[in-house]
Amino acid sequence: MLYAARNLRKTYGERTVLDIDELHIQAGNIYGLLGPNGSGKSTLLSLLAFLDTPSSGNLWYRGNLVRSHPNELLALRREVILVDQHPILFSTSVFKNVEFGLKVRGIPARQRKRIVEESLDLVGMRAFIHERSHHLSGGETQRLAIARALACSPRVLLFDEPTASVDVENQIAIENIIHEVHQEKNMSIILCTHDMLQVSRLAQETIFLFDGRRSASTHENIFSAQVYEQDGMPLAKLTDQIAVPLASSVQGKIKLAIAPQSIKLFPVTAQAGKPQRITGTVMQLTREGRHIRALVDMGVPLSVRIPLREFTSLSICVGDRVLVDCPAHGVSILSRDG
Ligand SMILES: Nc1ncnc2c1ncn2[C@@H]1O[C@H](COP(=O)(O)OP(=O)(O)OP(=O)(O)O)[C@@H](O)[C@H]1O
Numbered sequence: 001m002l003y004a005a006r007n008l009r010k011t012y013g014e015r016t017v018l019d020i021d022e023l024h025i026q027a028g029n030i031y032g033l034l035g036p037n038g039s040g041k042s043t044l045l046s047l048l049a050f051l052d053t054p055s056s057g058n059l060w061y062r063g064n065l066v067r068s069h070p071n072e073l074l075a076l077r078r079e080v081i082l083v084d085q086h087p088i089l090f091s092t093s094v095f096k097n098v099e100f101g102l103k104v105r106g107i108p109a110r111q112r113k114r115i116v117e118e119s120l121d122l123v124g125m126r127a128f129i130h131e132r133s134h135h136l137s138g139g140e141t142q143r144l145a146i147a148r149a150l151a152c153s154p155r156v157l158l159f160d161e162p163t164a165s166v167d168v169e170n171q172i173a174i175e176n177i178i179h180e181v182h183q184e185k186n187m188s189i190i191l192c193t194h195d196m197l198q199v200s201r202l203a204q205e206t207i208f209l210f211d212g213r214r215s216a217s218t219h220e221n222i223f224s225a226q227v228y229e230q231d232g233m234p235l236a237k238l239t240d241q242i243a244v245p246l247a248s249s250v251q252g253k254i255k256l257a258i259a260p261q262s263i264k265l266f267p268v269t270a271q272a273g274k275p276q277r278i279t280g281t282v283m284q285l286t287r288e289g290r291h292i293r294a295l296v297d298m299g300v301p302l303s304v305r306i307p308l309r310e311f312t313s314l315s316i317c318v319g320d321r322v323l324v325d326c327p328a329h330g331v332s333i334l335s336r337d338g
Pocket of ligand 1 (some may be wrong): 014017035036037038039040041043044098
C-alpha cells in the first residue's frame, strides 16, 4: 500500500475543507482525483506530497505513520514530488532548473549533466536546454516542471491539473509523457484534474471529492440550481433557459449531479414531446470502450455517455443540434442551499 489515511481532516479556522474517513492508494497505479472547484483536491495533494500537515487524523506512507517532524517530512519529500499547475521556475536556464534538485541531493556534476539531458529527452525538451526558462510557453513550462521532477527519480508523482493551462498539442504531449513515465518507470501517479475524459484515458482508479469528503460514485455534470414547481412537478432551474425534473420535492437552492448515462440525446428533428427536453450542440465525441462520450453545449456543458449500439442508430456528428432529455431518475441532489 502506497498511502493509507484514516479520519484525515484539514481545517482553516472554523471551516473543515477536507474530511476523509478512509483512503487507500495502491502503488504502481495512476489515480485520477476529481471533484468540483473547492472540493479539497489541492489540499489533499499537499498532504500526500508532505507539503502540509493534517489538522487531525492519520496518514500512512508505505506502511509508516507520517509524523509532522520537519526532518522526516523533508526525507519523504524526496520520494514524492508535486508538479504544480503553475510551476515556479528559477529565472536561469532550463538546464539549471532541472539540475537544481540533483545538486541539492549531492549528485556529482558529470552525472547531473547526463540525468538532466535524459529527463529533458523524456519530455521532448532537449532542444531547449540552454534557453532561459522565463522565455518558455505555458506548455513548455509544464513539461520542464515534469522533467525537473523526473530528474529526481521520485517514487510518486502528483500532478495538480497538468493540462489546465496548455493548448491541445501540449495536452496530448503531457498525457503521453504521463503514460510513458508510468509504463516505463512503474511510477505511482496521482492526477488531479477536472477532465473526466483525461481520467478515463490515463487512470486505472478514480477518487472523487465533494465538499471535502470522498464520494462513493463519480458525480459529473454538477450544477447549482433553484427549485420551483410547475404543474405540481418539482423542477431544478440550472439557467434561465434550462430546467431538469427532480424525483423528490425539495425547496430552495440545491447542488445537483446529472448522471451522464441517464441522459438521452435525440436528433433535433424528433418531436420534443416533453417540456424538459433541451436543445444543445454536440461539441465532442470520444470512444470510451463500448460507450461514446458526448460533450454537449446546451448553454452549459453537459457530458453524456451513450452505449455504442445506441449511438450508431442515433447517427449524430460533432456540430449537430440535438434534443437533450435529462430524466428525473438520473438527477441526484448533492446538497441543499446549493
Ligand atoms: N490556506 C487556506 N486558507 C483558507 N482556506 C483555504 C486555504 N487553502 C484552501 N482553502 C479552502 O479550502 C477549500 C478547498 O480548496 P482546494 O484548493 O483544496 O480545492 P480544489 O478542489 O483543489 O479546488 P479547484 O478545483 O478550484 O482548484 C476551498 O474552499 C479553499 O478556499
